[in-house]
Amino acid sequence: MDGILLNLINGIAFGMLLFLLASGLSVMLGLMGIINLAHGVLYMIGAFIGWTVLIQCRLNFGLAVLSAGLGAGIIGLMLERGFLRRLYKQPNEQVLLTLGFLYIFTNLTIWIWGPRPRIPFTAPFLAGSISIGGLSYPMSRFLIILVGLALAAGLWWLQDKTRAGAIIRAGMDNKEMTTGLGINLARVSTLVFFLTAFIAGAAGLIGASVLGANTTNIFDILLLSLVVVIIGGVGSIQGTLVGSLLIGLIDNFGKAMFPQFALFTIYLAMVIILMIKPSGLLGRRV
Amino acid sequence: MEALRVEHLSKDFGGVQAVRNVSMSVETGERLAMIGPNGAGKTTLFNLLSGQLPPTNGQVYLFGQEITHMAAHRRAHLGIARSFQATTLFLNLTVMDNILLALHGTRPSRFQIFRSATAYNHLYTKTRELLDSMDLWEKRDDPVHAISYGEQRKLEIALSLASEPKLLLMDEPSTGLTTAESADVIGMIRNLGKDITVILVAHDMDLVFGVAERIIVLHYGEIIAEGAPEEISTDSRVNEIYMGAEETKGNA
Amino acid sequence: MAGQKRISLPSQIQIIRFAPYIGGGLLLVILPLFLSTYIQSLLTKCLIFAIFAMSLDIVLGYTGLLSLGHAAFFGTGGYVVGVLLTRFGINSFWISAPLAILIAGMVAAVLGLIALRASAMYFLLLTFALGQLLYSVAWELNWLHAGGTQGLPGILKPVLGIPGFKWSTINFYYFVFLVFIICYFLIYRLVNSPFGRALQGIRESEPRMRALGYNTWLYKYIAFIIGGAFAGVAGMLSAYYKGMILAGDLGVTTSALAMLMVIIGGVGTLFGPCIGAIVIVFLEFFASSYTPERWPIILGAAFVAAILWLRGGIAIHLTKLWVKRVYGSLKSRASI
Numbered sequence: 080m081d082g083i084l085l086n087l088i089n090g091i092a093f094g095m096l097l098f099l100l101a102s103g104l105s106v107m108l109g110l111m112g113i114i115n116l117a118h119g120v121l122y123m124i125g126a127f128i129g130w131t132v133l134i135q136c137r138l139n140f141g142l143a144v145l146s147a148g149l150g151a152g153i154i155g156l157m158l159e160r161g162f163l164r165r166l167y168k169q170p171n172e173q174v175l176l177t178l179g180f181l182y183i184f185t186n187l188t189i190w191i192w193g194p195r196p197r198i199p200f201t202a203p204f205l206a207g208s209i210s211i212g213g214l215s216y217p218m219s220r221f222l223i224i225l226v227g228l229a230l231a232a233g234l235w236w237l238q239d240k241t242r243a244g245a246i247i248r249a250g251m252d253n254k255e256m257t258t259g260l261g262i263n264l265a266r267v268s269t270l271v272f273f274l275t276a277f278i279a280g281a282a283g284l285i286g287a288s289v290l291g292a293n294t295t296n297i298f299d300i301l302l303l304s305l306v307v308v309i310i311g312g313v314g315s316i317q318g319t320l321v322g323s324l325l326i327g328l329i330d331n332f333g334k335a336m337f338p339q340f341a342l343f344t345i346y347l348a349m350v351i352i353l354m355i356k357p358s359g360l361l362g363r364r365v
Numbered sequence: 366m367e368a369l370r371v372e373h374l375s376k377d378f379g380g381v382q383a384v385r386n387v388s389m390s391v392e393t394g395e396r397l398a399m400i401g402p403n404g405a406g407k408t409t410l411f412n413l414l415s416g417q418l419p420p421t422n423g424q425v426y427l428f429g430q431e432i433t434h435m436a437a438h439r440r441a442h443l444g445i446a447r448s449f450q451a452t453t454l455f456l457n458l459t460v461m462d463n464i465l466l467a468l469h470g471t472r473p474s475r476f477q478i479f480r481s482a483t484a485y486n487h488l489y490t491k492t493r494e495l496l497d498s499m500d501l502w503e504k505r506d507d508p509v510h511a512i513s514y515g516e517q518r519k520l521e522i523a524l525s526l527a528s529e530p531k532l533l534l535m536d537e538p539s540t541g542l543t544t545a546e547s548a549d550v551i552g553m554i555r556n557l558g559k560d561i562t563v564i565l566v567a568h569d570m571d572l573v574f575g576v577a578e579r580i581i582v583l584h585y586g587e588i589i590a591e592g593a594p595e596e597i598s599t600d601s602r603v604n605e606i607y608m609g610a611e612e613t614k615g616n617a
Numbered sequence: 618m619a620g621q622k623r624i625s626l627p628s629q630i631q632i633i634r635f636a637p638y639i640g641g642g643l644l645l646v647i648l649p650l651f652l653s654t655y656i657q658s659l660l661t662k663c664l665i666f667a668i669f670a671m672s673l674d675i676v677l678g679y680t681g682l683l684s685l686g687h688a689a690f691f692g693t694g695g696y697v698v699g700v701l702l703t704r705f706g707i708n709s710f711w712i713s714a715p716l717a718i719l720i721a722g723m724v725a726a727v728l729g730l731i732a733l734r735a736s737a738m739y740f741l742l743l744t745f746a747l748g749q750l751l752y753s754v755a756w757e758l759n760w761l762h763a764g765g766t767q768g769l770p771g772i773l774k775p776v777l778g779i780p781g782f783k784w785s786t787i788n789f790y791y792f793v794f795l796v797f798i799i800c801y802f803l804i805y806r807l808v809n810s811p812f813g814r815a816l817q818g819i820r821e822s823e824p825r826m827r828a829l830g831y832n833t834w835l836y837k838y839i840a841f842i843i844g845g846a847f848a849g850v851a852g853m854l855s856a857y858y859k860g861m862i863l864a865g866d867l868g869v870t871t872s873a874l875a876m877l878m879v880i881i882g883g884v885g886t887l888f889g890p891c892i893g894a895i896v897i898v899f900l901e902f903f904a905s906s907y908t909p910e911r912w913p914i915i916l917g918a919a920f921v922a923a924i925l926w927l928r929g930g931i932a933i934h935l936t937k938l939w940v941k942r943v944y945g946s947l948k949s950r951a952s953i
Contacts, residue, residue: 162921162925171683171741172924174685174741174742175876175880175920175924176920176921176924176925178873178917178920179916179917179918179919179920179921179924180917180921181917182913182914182916182917182920183913183914183917183918183921184917185913186910186911186912186913186914186917187914189910190910190911190914298869302746302749305742339757340753340757342749342753342756342757343750343753343754343757345753346746346747346749346750346753347750349742349746350731350743350746350747350750353735353739353742353743353746354731354734354735354743415828416827417824417827417828436827436832437824437827437828438826438827438828438829438830438831438832438833439832441827441828441829441830442830446828447828449824449825449828453822453824453825453828454821454822454825455817455818455821455822455825456821456822457817457821457885458814458817458818458821462814462817465811465814466814466815466818466826466829467829469811469814469815470826470829470830470831471829471830474811475811475812475815475830475831476811476812477810477811477812478806478807478810478812478813479806479807479810480810480811481806481809481810482809482810482811482813482814524825524829527829528829528830
């Protein structure tokens with residue numbers, strides 16, 4: 080029973096991490112029609128930058144989050160400005176291009192930080208645990224869940240309640256018309272890109288309490304985020320949230336029950352999901 | 366003999382009814398023209414007839430056989446051929462390659478893996494014929510993206526004739542052609558034998574009145590008028606829709 | 618002038634047209650005799666990957682299907698050979714080779730059924746996932762592990778059954794070269810046949826092809842299987858060459874490598890991917906000599922550069938150059 084509760088919390092926490100990534104992917108895809116596999120890289124870099132600031136330099140957590148986010152944000156911006164802008168509406172080329180960047184940045188990270196992964200770490204004030212019903216659960220998990228919920232709430236509020244949200248939604252549906260109305264879509268898209276990159280980087284640090292910082296699991300996390308976007312539907316915050324939690328739980332329970340075939344289950348899940356939803360990634364747009 | 370019969374054909378696109386309860390019948394050898402303003406559903410109807418889209422409701426019969434849900438490629442083997450409004454030619458291949466592809470399409474040789482595609486001597490005459498009829502023989506080795514738009518449109522028509530179809534669906538065949546070239550197309554359609562049935566979608570009234578024995582007018586996916594060219598050109602509803610623009614052209 | 622019969626080109630000009638092929642072929646036959654065994658070995662690797670790249674070209678270049686899981690068939694070919702040898706003790710080439718090709722083709726038949734259900738965008742992701750699925754099986758299934766690795770080491774060169782024959786670097790090179798020539802010839806016939814032309818038609822305009830009477834799904838499916846079978850050939854040769862087969866040979870890194878070769882070399886030509894293979898193999902060679910740890914960066918950079926700038930591929934530029942300068946000028950001089 081306690082094992083199940085622990086797995087539940089871990090699954091939800093992991094799902095929230097996925098949500099942090101997947102929401103960025105979903106928004107980028109919906110708003111700019113860009114598929115950015117290198118998004119997973121931003122997560123990884125965020126984790127390492129965060130490690131350097133928090134553990135190596137022993138600075139405070141807030142600063143670590145900020146630097147992780149900024150670092151990732153700048154790199155994300157470079158990618159968008161320099162390269163992805165040119166491949167608007169060419170999804171295959173984008174996938175391949177960002178695959179190339181995946182290799183480049185993964186190796187760069189190894190170059191800078193060395194090949195050794197960093198074991199899960201967090202700020203001292205988060206290192207404790209909370210007691211529920213006589214058993215203790217790591218506090219850091221709850222932080223992840225909280226951050227995820229906060230982001231979801233923020234995005235939902237932004238999307239449904241504000242003018243900016245309406246602009247973004249309109250942009251998702253009809254780019255030409257929105258531009259014609261005089262709204263500077265390019266600036267909005269740059270801002271959105273930066274924000275999603277920032278979130279990915281920050282997520283890397285926050286998630287480091289579970290996953291540490293390493294260069295080997297980014298493929299898997301990226302994959303799972305992609306699966307989430309596919310299930311959840313592009314541009315739908317609720318869908319992405321539900322999908323993230325679902326995949327997080329499946330992954331966690333799957334690993335707990337079949338630890339031997341972890342990789343296999345992930346890819347099998349992806350194949351099955353892609354088969355069931357073969358109508359095209361650009362879900363809302365035709 | 367009835368070449369084509371359509372019964373209560375409809376096509377919904379999630380709320381938008383592109384084709385609404387269309388019923389019509391076309392006799393073998395007939396020349397039928399479909400006209401109507403943009404968005405009237407003409408191309409969608411063609412897509413339903415040639416099998417590019419499945420209908421939401423209704424039936425399609427080709428020479429008495431039901432083909433409502435038959436795949437597009439199988440309809441080609443039953444004798445339907447289609448020319449497209451948008452350029453769907455094989456742009457990076459040569460003119461000759463385009464024709465060869467069209468010729469092999471309904472022949473068993475299309476599954477040949479070993480022999481060279483150009484080794485089929487009996488197809489040479491056909492190729493020559495088709496390209497000569499469109500004045501494209503000289504350009505046979507040119508890639509399609511390099512020939513003029515008018516020549517591309519003519520190639521489009523040549524491709525649709527390659528399979529020796531019994532029912533020819535032509536979607537805006539003369540778009541982008543000069544008056545002289547359009548006249549060529551009119552003459553060509555006139556010269557097709559009586560065993561070929563032709564359904565034409567066109568905005569060019571010269572073409573329509575030069576070729577059609579019967580005209581169907583579509584508006585918002587429905588047939589609103591049907592009859593001989595003279596009747597249609599004087600029909601008040603039709604003129605309303607076209608705002609009189611064709612009145613000055615039609616009877617020239 | 619219309620109506621005038623064209624003069625058939627003198628046979629010398631015809632030879633000029635094939636000169637690059639003949640020249641290249643001769644070079645590949647004679648040159649290795651003067652090179653060190655190390656370079657011979659490298660050239661062998663080039664030819665193996667050339668076959669792999671050509672097999673992907675059938676699917677990607679000619680049919681227009683972006684498959685990121687092609688290494689699944691490459692690896693399958695290698696694993697069949699490895700399993701037959703290490704688990705069943707079968708070392709005869711004449712048994713292993715047909716089985717490797719057959720099973721690779723069968724795997725392609727199964728995966729193709731799944732992948733071709735999807736639209737273009739999903740196809741890329743689905744082939745990726747399927748390739749990784751096979752990779753994860755090889756990684757996690759102990760039956761496919763030996764010698765403490767996630768793979769099968771100890772694959773010896775095949776037994777040809779020729780009395781007194783012993784393998785050396787140079788005769789393995791000629792063996793691979795022979796297989797390469799056969800594959801090149803077969804694929805050449807394929808892409809120039811009506812079937813091959815139909816594949817190109819599908820790439821250019823699939824709805825048109827359907828309207829013309831082609832069952833396009835069937836064509837894509839058969840192309841996928843044939844491409845898979847030839848990839849199996851390459852994988853089998855690779856297993857013999859390296860002496861082992863690893864789980865990674867089934868995965869996305871290997872698939873991406875092949876895709877890079879096709880893109881760099883030139884989509885839609887047959888010798889383009891061969892050039893791409895040579896470029897990548899030598900690139901990796903130089904990288905491993907100077908900066909082995911930074912090879913992924915070079916690979917990634919090559920990917921980015923190829924996507925952004927080399928869309929036509931090297932082959933197209935070379936072909937244009939050749940046709941314009943040499944063949945074209947000779948041709949115009951002849952048709953007086």
